Amino acid sequence: MITGTILIRGGTVLDETGERRSDVLIKDGAIAEVSEGIGVQAGTQVLDAEGCIVSPGLVDIQVHFREPGREESETIETGARAAALGGNTAVVAMPNTQPPLDDAKVVSSVLEQGRRAACLVTVAGCITKGRAGIELAPMGELHDLGVRIFTDDGDCVADANVMRRAFEYALALPGAVISQHAEDPALVAGGHMHEGAWSARLGIPGRPGEAESTIVARDIALARLTGGRYHVLHMSTGAATQLVRAAKAEGLRVTAEASPQHFTLTDEKCSGFDPVFKMNPPLRPESDVAAIVAGLADGTIDAIATDHAPHSPETKELPFEEAPPGMLGVETALAVAITRLVETGIMSLADVLAAMSWRPARIAGLDAHGHGMPVVAGNPANLCVIDPFETWVVDQQRLSSKSFNTPWEGWKLTGKARHTILRGEAVVAYGEATR
Ligand SMILES: [Zn+2]
Incomplete structure (x- = not known):
């Protein structure tokens, strides 16, 4: 479980207010700071977002x-x-x-x-x-x-x-x-x-x-x-x-x-x-x-x-x-x-x-x-970090669902969620579920 203070570093924030390069600091379930070049404090877990979009x-x-x-x-x-x-x-x-x-x-x-x-x-x-x-x-x-x-x-x-x-x-x-x-x-x-x-x-x-x-x-x-x-x-x-x-x-x-x-x-x-x-x-x-x-x-x-x-x-x-x-x-x-x-x-x-x-x-x-809200300080930290250029091939055996009935089996697709943050917890980090 990845909770506590999390820094999403190096990404581009994209929400309904527009797009800007920015780090996002998360503390106690909420977005604490959105700005470029946020420093890493002791105890902060860093999630890399280089080349990624940080979205609600x-x-x-x-x-x-x-x-x-x-x-x-x-x-x-x-x-x-x-x-x-x-x-x-x-x-x-x-x-x-x-x-x-x-x-x-x-x-x-x-x-x-x-x-x-x-x-x-x-x-x-x-x-x-x-x-x-x-x-x-x-x-x-x-x-x-x-x-x-x-x-x-x-x-x-x-x-x-x-x-x-x-x-x-x-x-x-x-x-x-x-x-x-x-x-x-x-x-x-x-x-x-x-x-x-x-x-x-x-x-x-x-x-x-x-x-x-x-x-x-x-x-x-x-x-x-x-x-x-x-x-x-x-x-x-x-x-x-x-x-x-x-x-x-x-x-x-x-x-x-x-x-x-x-x-x-x-x-x-x-x-x-x-x-x-x-x-x-x-x-x-x-x-x-x-x-x-x-x-x-x-x-x-x-x-x-x-x-x-x-x-x-x-x-x-x-x-x-x-x-x-x-x-x-x-x-x-x-x-x-x-x-x-x-x-x-x-x-x-x-x-x-x-x-x-x-x-x-x-x-x-x-x-x-608190879902779909702009990525600004004070809002609940419900976010996803997307690599819009990652390519992958759909394999029904590797999907997490209990069933296998995907129509996309074998399709080569572009774009993947790298991290998903729910109420300040990284429930997905680097493409893997953490719980
Ligand atoms: Zn229906």
């Missing part, structure tokens, strides 16, 4: 850590360690656990474990009891425990009137946001990949992009009707991106996130029937991928979130149509984003960090917990 810690607002209920695939402890290795200091775990996070007792126990983990694990609460889409969950009680994101993720809230009442109820809960897994269940029923040329050729039943855009259109109309706050989880189509762009131009309180797989991989990946490429919403054709990239580049899409969805080999390695959807993400997201968006000149590193740290922190209310 990354914040992933869409992960599945499988606890309670599916601990053979991931736990809060293992998921948080993997997330910390990916540069995250805070994550939001989705509520489709067993039992689901629709009740104050379950939520309290997960939050308590999440406070002790290698990154702060907070949770999204269910919109409806049992994620059944019928009766609202006790959102007020969950909000009292600190829950800010509400979603039935894994499933879409299909009933428009239930969704309307959720928006109205959330108006009384400061900072609350109604989030949606936007896929109309009737339109995607029985589908296993994007409905298009590849699904037709492979003979696999499809999930049309319209299942996403129709729900996003409806939910934006409900946000307009109620004045509520709406967030689109893992947005994957150009049509939905255009709807969000228009909603923002209109001044509605609408935000969206995209996952690395949806701005990088296409549905052609399913042509080998490898279940590692199966997910919901599914991988889309090139036109959608290009639209998601454009949405990230122009800020229509606020955040990059992984939808980290571990599945043990026993449950995932099945015929394509029987395998569960989802892929790993927390340890590779930063590198995929740098490789796909920064190295190609599409986005600056500052814009990628905005989408991976301070903007998602704000959407989830995690700025109030």
